[in-house]
Amino acid sequence: MTTTAARPLPRGTDRRHERRRQTIEEIVDVAVAVMRENGAAGLSLGEVARRVGIRTPSLYVYFASKNALYDAVFARGWQQLLDTMDAARAELGQPTDLTDYLTTAAETIVRWAVDNATSAQLMFWRPVPDYEPAPDAYAPAVRMLERSRESFLQVEAAGLFRPGVDVDEALRTWTVLTSGVFTQQMANAPHEPFETGRFTTAIPRVVEMYVAVYGRPATPARGGRSHADQR
Amino acid sequence: MTTTAARPLPRGTDRRHERRRQTIEEIVDVAVAVMRENGAAGLSLGEVARRVGIRTPSLYVYFASKNALYDAVFARGWQQLLDTMDAARAELGQPTDLTDYLTTAAETIVRWAVDNATSAQLMFWRPVPDYEPAPDAYAPAVRMLERSRESFLQVEAAGLFRPGVDVDEALRTWTVLTSGVFTQQMANAPHEPFETGRFTTAIPRVVEMYVAVYGRPATPARGGRSHADQR
């Protein structure tokens, strides 16, 4: 476990390139399955090779080390989460209501994390000794954060935040909420599905809290009802 | 790694009993140190024995298995956190102001978690494959939750919650916030101290959110200011 760089591609035809890509995908799939059963730190190259149907040394044709395989899982997880969030945002369109917008965002990210708990633990926690993501593997995570920031800037431009809000601080607080829901659900009731999880179902309450502080105060309707009456 | 039960105490004088207790304490101390360096899942009995100055088999005189040692770390962590919280509550006395009360509570728990990050990861996350706390080890954690619940009931009795609040739901939401702050701080900036952590310093903001939803609405002063103007 000394090198972490990915193996350089061998030269060859596009067919060979494509075949290699598929094999790598399969190995990563199997690696996630093994991590799901044995914990993120319980990944074993021997077990991966056994399930893929090759011998352990053959894995080194595709991954330079065990950490390189972790990197692949880490990077693919962030890329998938990023794609999922992009799809959700595309469906939502321009933000018009803060509560709706944030509820969808929280549900999307926490649902993905619960459904992909193994990858999520590697991404959100630091459970594996001696594994630190390589810069290449980090890239999709950085893109994810940048995209979230752009999204929050749109929310601000739409006038949905309280005037004067620090967008970066608002984003940081937001990550506290989503990671708190995920962490509590995973650590205390990992087998509950998203729909009925004792913490995932608290998302509306969490969003309500967030909007109360960061949202633009509602212009009081006749009668002066405050948001406090929304429940 | 088959049995998880603790070794029964051998009969003997009180002196032998005391000596044994000290040895166990030392082993747990060293185990935490090893986990701090190698990650929670990187605990090695050989390394522990080496540092304690005995051979590996001698560890089995005090702990029936590796998981039993994890149990000791887990239980001692919760007991320490429980003691720390009790001390903080004793100093606070009866709750009179919700914001003050919760800020102190959050700061106490998160500060302890950041200062004892290794134990806290074992307690709040599930980083170790094949380790599930034994019921005995869970006992202090259960006591901690019960104590927190009693504390929240006092807060309700003092009229600091919004009328009609579900105390258990309020408690669950509260744990989401504290674990979110801890998780984000540990996963993203583990070396920042509590005082200047980019997430620990967000505790006042998090409490503000919580109070906005669960706190008793301020009786509007002359002019009808809502809590939204508190910032």
Place this chain on the structure above:
DNA sequence: GTCTATATGACGATAGAC
């Protein structure tokens, strides 16, 4: 690219002498 064979070493846990 895949294989056999192997280097090299950790690990947790047990048996039994002292």
Place this chain on the structure above:
DNA sequence: GTCTATCGTCATATAGAC
């Protein structure tokens, strides 16, 4: 209670034949 000796298993990683 501590030790030596050892079991059995598994791991990551490399060398070199095919």
